[in-house]
Amino acid sequence: MGSPQDLPNAIRRSVKPPLHRLFDWAFGGYAMTSNTEEEYVGTVHLTEDEFEAILAEAGFRRNVISSLKVRVDGNVSDGSWAFRESPLADWQLHVILHNVDDTVEVYAHWEYSWITHPIKHYRAVACAPEKGVRMTRRLLREYESERYPDGIPFEIESFYWRTPWYLTVVDELSEDLTKWMSGIKRRISALRS
Incomplete structure (x- = not known):
């Protein structure tokens, strides 16, 4: 999150949590959601900036509304x-990036476009991970490309090798326990730094 083009995402990270609390309280809506395991595409061995430049070149647009x-x-x-095939297309391919060390974990799903079908999009009607x-x-x-003649370097890492896989299993049992465990993991990681 060090480059100027990351400003929109920095704003999203500060605005969405309070919006989520307001939406949830007001009408059971959301501004924050979870990525699911079935959305995992793979781990790309590039920096976020490099991968975002490739996405932009491939015709993707930053999705600050999501x-x-x-x-x-x-x-x-x-x-x-x-x-989207065009600005007013019915469908969109939504790609989500998570920085993990020096790589990017990529998640994706196919869904109605929020531009042409905002209610279906919000309700995740026919969303297809x-x-x-x-x-x-x-x-x-x-x-x-000249730099990547054989495609983008990525691997599909096993669920068990990505950190921390066990939290997904625990989350099936108790969301509160998961939050507690992930808080401990973050504190331990901070101590190691």
Whole structure:
């Protein structure tokens, strides 16, 4: 989050949590949601800035309106991008980025465009993670440039090797326990730094 183009995401990270609390209180709505395991595309071995430049070149646009995505371990999304065939297309491919060390974990889903179908989009009608993952992986494999003639370097890491996989299992049992455990993990990580 050090480059100037990260300003929109920095604003999202500060504005969305209070909006989420207001929406939740007022009408049970949301401004923050979770990424699910079925949305995991892969881990890209590039910096966030490098990968975002590739997304922009491939026709994606920064998606500042989307809800802020939070993984079960508390990692907050570092970028939200959408691809539409045209500005008024019915559907969009939504790609979400999470910085993890020197890599970017990519999540995706196929959904109604918030521009042309705001209510269906908000209610996640016909949202298809599998299709979004398939499309994004194909984009990564087929992307060609002088620097990446064989596609973008990424790997599909096992659920058990990504940190912290166990929180997803715990979250199925208790959301409060997950929050407590992820808080401990963050404190331990801070002590190590």
